[in-house]
Amino acid sequence: METTVQPYMSILFLTLLNFSTFLHPSLSDDPFCNPEDKKTLLRFKKSFTNSQYILLSWDPITDCCNWNHVDCGDTNRITSLRFVGYNLSGQIPPQIGNLPFLETINFDNVPGLLGPIAPSIANLTKLRYLIITRTNVSGPIPEFIGSLKKIEFINLSYNRLTGQIPKSIGYLPKLGGLRLDYNTLTGSIPESFGDFKKEDFYLYMSHNKLSGKIPLSMEKKDFTYIDLSENRLEGDVVPLFRSKKKMELVDLSGNLLRFDLSKVEFPSSLVSLDLSENKVFGILPEQLTELTGLKSFNVSYNKLCGKIPVGGNLQKFGESAYFHNCCLCGSPLESCLSLAKILTFGLCLIECILSRYEPF
Numbered sequence: 001m002e003t004t005v006q007p008y009m010s011i012l013f014l015t016l017l018n019f020s021t022f023l024h025p026s027l028s029d030d031p032f033c034n035p036e037d038k039k040t041l042l043r044f045k046k047s048f049t050n051s052q053y054i055l056l057s058w059d060p061i062t063d064c065c066n067w068n069h070v071d072c073g074d075t076n077r078i079t080s081l082r083f084v085g086y087n088l089s090g091q092i093p094p095q096i097g098n099l100p101f102l103e104t105i106n107f108d109n110v111p112g113l114l115g116p117i118a119p120s121i122a123n124l125t126k127l128r129y130l131i132i133t134r135t136n137v138s139g140p141i142p143e144f145i146g147s148l149k150k151i152e153f154i155n156l157s158y159n160r161l162t163g164q165i166p167k168s169i170g171y172l173p174k175l176g177g178l179r180l181d182y183n184t185l186t187g188s189i190p191e192s193f194g195d196f197k198k199e200d201f202y203l204y205m206s207h208n209k210l211s212g213k214i215p216l217s218m219e220k221k222d223f224t225y226i227d228l229s230e231n232r233l234e235g236d237v238v239p240l241f242r243s244k245k246k247m248e249l250v251d252l253s254g255n256l257l258r259f260d261l262s263k264v265e266f267p268s269s270l271v272s273l274d275l276s277e278n279k280v281f282g283i284l285p286e287q288l289t290e291l292t293g294l295k296s297f298n299v300s301y302n303k304l305c306g307k308i309p310v311g312g313n314l315q316k317f318g319e320s321a322y323f324h325n326c327c328l329c330g331s332p333l334e335s336c337l338s339l340a341k342i343l344t345f346g347l348c349l350i351e352c353i354l355s356r357y358e359p360f
């Protein structure tokens with residue numbers, strides 16, 4: 001009995017399946033895109049002047065989950081927008097705020113992208129990754145970023161952002177990495193930047209115009225990577241290194257930092273340290289020879305003095321890691337006993353001593 005029914009059943013089933021795939025060409029393999037999201041994306045497309053070629057696949061008769069540059073994950077809602085190296089020209093369209101399931105925004109190397117970070121992004125409470133890099137986006141970093149509590153990673157490097165860094169960023173509970181490097185940000189680093197919750201945090205804020213002291217609160221945080229180079233930061237960073245276990249990369253070069261290097265306790269986890277082009281004084285501590293993992297090191301263009309300790313990797317870094325100081329000497333620089341050194345030593349010593357007491 002069963003054996004005679006089964007073939008008819010499967011024929012009927014196959015017919016139904018064919019019929020439904022005819023109605024919805026993609027139902028069989030992909031989820032059908034939410035109509036509101038589709039409408040929003042089509043408006044988003046219209047707001048760029050040159051999108052007809054870049055967004056050729058954004059055709060209203062097809063399933064928008066199958067379009068290029070978007071992704072629906074396992075749902076029928078748009079969860080990701082990605083443009084890497086596609087030169088869309090215009091502003092970030094306000095419609096972006098009407099894609100409520102968006103988790104990833106990625107505009108990378110889109111030089112035609114102009115204007116501010118769209119205020120409507122404030123609506124995207126599910127956002128986890130905000131990447132707007134290598135664009136001509138300008139204006140301030142909006143305060144609302146601090147209320148997107150699901151954010152895990154922000155990369156806003158290489159744009160034209162100006163103004164102060166909102167302190168609310170420091171309170172984002174899931175943030176694990178922040179890149180704001182290569183903009184024109186001003187003001188001081190917010191006190192809240194010592195409150196980042198995640199372990200293995202990385203912070204890149206180089207090549208801006210940040211000024212003032214590095215906040216005391218940040219001295220407690222064990223940053224894995226911290227790059228604050230090429231700013232106008234001042235003060236003493238000795239406590240930043242104290243009792244740290246994870247610190248691997250520290251780049252503070254090209255600032256106005258003034259502290260006694262002989263007081264620094266270097267974490268044994270250090271791989272890369274750049275303190276060049278500051279006003280660092282004192283001697284190189286012997287402890288530097290114990291940093292066996294140190295691969296990159298630079299203390300050039302400071303006010304350091306005395307003999308470079310011998311051992312560890314210190315002699316491997318080459319002259320340019322040490323040159324342009326007051327009176328550093330010994331391998332890989334010239335011997336501390338050379339005639340030229342002795343002649344200039346007196347003058348250097350005076351300069352070094354004065355550099356400690358130079359008024360701010």
Ligand SMILES: *[C@@H]1O[C@H](CO)[C@@H](O)[C@H](O)[C@H]1NC(C)=O
Binds near residue numbers: 088089112
């Ligand atoms: C990107 O597009 C803008 C505006 O159309 C144009 O001025 C710019 O030269 C383009 N950049 C590249 C790298 O193609």
Ligand SMILES: *[C@@H]1O[C@H](CO)[C@@H](O)[C@H](O)[C@H]1NC(C)=O
Binds near residue numbers: 111112113135136
């Ligand atoms: C955007 O920035 C690039 C350099 O980063 C520049 O070549 C380009 O002309 C700028 N303007 C536009 C409208 O793309």
Ligand SMILES: *[C@@H]1O[C@H](CO)[C@@H](O)[C@H](O)[C@H]1NC(C)=O
Binds near residue numbers: 095097098123
């Ligand atoms: C924010 O989302 C709501 C609901 O989806 C929508 O009505 C509103 O237009 C959005 N606001 C902006 C600025 O996009």
Ligand SMILES: *[C@@H]1O[C@H](CO)[C@@H](O)[C@H](O)[C@H]1NC(C)=O
Binds near residue numbers: 108
């Ligand atoms: C952030 O953007 C910069 C510039 O495009 C890029 O070099 C860097 O790899 C990005 N960082 C991450 C972690 O994606």
Ligand SMILES: *[C@@H]1O[C@H](CO)[C@@H](O)[C@H](O)[C@H]1NC(C)=O
Binds near residue numbers: 317
């Ligand atoms: C150290 O930094 C100085 C100044 O930026 C640079 O000229 C030099 O090449 C660097 N040397 C090394 C070994 O990184």
